[in-house]
Amino acid sequence: MSAPLIGDASLGASLSAAVALGAGFGFALERAGLGSARKLIGQFYGRDLAVMKVMFSALIVAMLGVFWLSRFGLLDLRAVYVPLTYLWPQLFGALLFGAGLVIAGLCPGTACVAAATGRVDGMFVVLGFLAGMVGVGLLLDGFAAFYESGAHGAWTLPELTGFPYGAVVAAVVVLALAAFAGAEWIERRVR
């Protein structure tokens, strides 16, 4: 669990926080209608781009929140875990994830939401990705070199571009707003 939300708390407290946050995340996904495979698949036909809007909204809310909380000294950004970048396996994983999303109509989070609300397709997707996780775990030693390739550590956009943190934040906000406007335009055209 990332500090400083609960800092050096015990494993029990960490797991409790994870369950509470997971339930909140699942509730938000369900309220946004993302437990339905039909809604998720709608984005690939341009009919309903709610997934992109929800995810981009969450991203800019979190990004602006982290920026300003840190700026006002309320959040120690150094204590926040940044996932490590492994370029090639993550690129491959993203393609595989996208293919799985198109085929199943659900991603892992929305599959859990679908399963929790009694949708059979969600339960099968959960079984599928759990089987995939076990399979990858068993075979991991066979492709360990690829799994560790393209390592860039905790790599952030300000480090990659050399632009100030705030400028990158502003650029992502503009990108998100442009994407929202583009999504609305596409939806109007398709309908």
Place this chain on the structure above:
Amino acid sequence: MNRHARSILALLALASGTLAAIAGTVAPPPATDEVPAAELAQWIRDRRPGLLVVDVRSAEAFDRDRLPGARLLADIDADALRSVDTVVAYADARADPAELRGMSNVPRVLRLHGGIAAWNEEVLFPVLRADASARQQRDFATRALLSRYFGGSPQLLDPGASPARGRSRRGC
């Protein structure tokens, strides 16, 4: 959500993002009575006249690790302050202004932003990623010079040598 509410949210996001671009850095800015570690390092290197650096920590902490030319608060008397026009006090993190009440005669009393931890991170041991751009490397050269001047050592971070990869999954 209706169109009006969405427009307001979009404007709020745009305003917040624009202000972020103006603010620039994500780190909290120094207060009006604080000086950044890099600026203090320049003052010390330039032997700025009338500058006195004061350690407000314990004597044990002072003996273990201190800023160049710093004096322990307990060792400073009125005579020592006669020719001083700027005092910079530091502690482990943030110096308590109450500790500096005895210096009311000094024209300018400042605190080191971030304390000795910031001095160590920003001046003595600055870090450059090995995959940094040419511009980032040029910017870092000045900091590296300052680091070496004070006996520190600039750090080169090899991203490929990151700690063993955790086998966790993150996604939507």
